Amino acid sequence: MPTLMPDSGPQRVIAASNFVYTIGSGLYLTAGVLYFTEAARLPAAQVGLGLGVAGVVSLAVGIAVGHLADRHGARGVYAATLVVQALATAGFLLADSFGLFVLAAGTATGAKAAGLAARSPLIRHYGGDRPQAFRAYLRAVTNVGISLGALLAGWAVQVGTVPAYQLLVVGNAVAFAASAAILIRLPPVEPVPTAGGGPRRIALRDRPYLLLTALDGIMAVQFKVLTVAVPLWLVTATAAPRWLIAGTMLVNTVIVIAFQIRVSRGIDTPVAGGTAYRRAGLAFLVSCSLISLSAGIPAWAAATLLMTAMVIHTIGELWHSAAGFEVSFALAPQHATGQYLGVFGLGAGVAEALGPALLISLCITWGRPGWYVVGALFTLAGLAAPVAVRWAGRHQLAQEPAEPNRAGEKVSSG
Structure with missing residues (x-):
């Protein structure tokens, strides 16, 4: 704990x-x-x-x-x-x-x-x-x-x-x-001075960071898998008991509380964050595949598959969250942290707004094939993330060549 x-x-x-x-x-x-x-x-x-x-x-x-x-x-x-x-x-x-x-x-x-x-x-x-x-x-x-x-x-x-x-x-x-x-x-935090001239909304002009925001937004749809897709799938497509909805939520919560800090310790550079994104995408592919297989089988087997899928999904969630924490902070300049993190939140906001409809149309309305499409979407986003991280690292070093911050040094050493 x-x-x-x-x-x-x-x-x-x-x-x-x-x-x-x-x-x-x-x-x-x-x-x-x-x-x-x-x-x-x-x-x-x-x-x-x-x-x-x-x-x-x-x-x-x-x-x-x-x-x-x-x-x-x-x-x-x-x-x-x-x-x-x-x-x-x-x-x-x-x-x-x-x-x-x-x-x-x-x-x-x-x-x-x-x-x-x-x-x-x-x-x-x-x-x-x-x-x-x-x-x-x-x-x-x-x-x-x-x-x-x-x-x-x-x-x-x-x-x-x-x-x-x-x-x-x-x-x-x-x-x-x-x-x-x-x-x-809380002691007040003094405003951070800007780094010279230039446009005020620099985060919206940082194309590598915007790409990472988009990829993280795609991955963030995974949060709605647990709260939207799994409950509807369990009730409409499987013979698993309904109380398992609460069981999946409990398993997810306990694992996150127990292991989020531990997982994040090992993801301490943007490069490591990109690798964690890739691992998360693959974990979501496996969990989505297992969920799809829980339809049309006995209740005990469906419950076993769903709980196994939730454990794997939550492991992917730990990697995804830790990766987002790392790249969003490390690749944001010190003087514009709030602005950059506000931009990074756009990805999760779009996932919040569009994720439920996307998952319902693919996983519930279409059925089993939709789960494979969703899993493939997560996987592709995860595979693209390391490339985007390297691009963002090069861009950061080019923007601040005279005073590389800690995040920039980490990118160059990775």
Whole structure:
């Protein structure tokens, strides 16, 4: 299991804020959609459309807010995004029409994307010699927090009354506000000066980094395999017991909590990150193939294949996440961390918005062949990643020949 608390004071503050925040996230991820359909009485089709619109909004926010964090201090900007997210989440209580729902959901989702970008300079500044390792630690903490939030949300779902769902929303908003309050104890981070003249939106002009963003976005569809494709496949195409849906989630969460930090320690250069992407793509191909074979066989055999596939898939997830942590930080210039990480988040944002529809059309509607197509897509992205990493490393050295940073030295030595 990962160390419970990091060594330094600032890291502890960030970790505590993240832990409280993710408890609120666990509440929403588990029962947020049910609140809108069961308590707010919005049609499911409107909820799906509204969440899609909110996802599109979030794509445009991360880069701009990341740039603000670089230029005006990350702590204040990050805390502001948490406050906005708390207020928008509280606004769910008033979202009794489609227009109000889109407004509240779009604001909350945009603030979430903005917060992820604004937090990146804090992780880089206080993350020690390897902020990527601290980011891996935070992901383990995230899984613990979301698990606790999911347990609390289970009570609201079981009770199923409007007051229970409303209490869930209030708890979600309070968690976000408390996360912002905890950040008061964090020493402020001074804005990083720019490296001379040139365009302000340099991340959008960095073609190798944009390619890596696109490849990571393709790989990020794998997160929806567990939460969207596997539950639907298990129910509609296999004889496996339905409780196995919770079992696959539990296996995934436990493995991530236990091993994300350990896996990330060995991925400490961009070149190693490219190799990890390749391994992840192959692992996803194997897991998708095993899932496809679980249809039309006895329940015990289907359950065995699905659980085996989930273990392999989660190993791939560990490699994918660690690779993303490494290349996104190491290939971003110090003075534009927030902006670059905001751009890198675009890939995951597109996967969030388009991944469910893609997986449903291929894996559920088409069936078994669709799983092989999805697995091949992950594999091709993984195979392309090392080439993109080498290109990004050469580009980074060409951009900063006079003062190569630590990431550049690592690329050249690999």
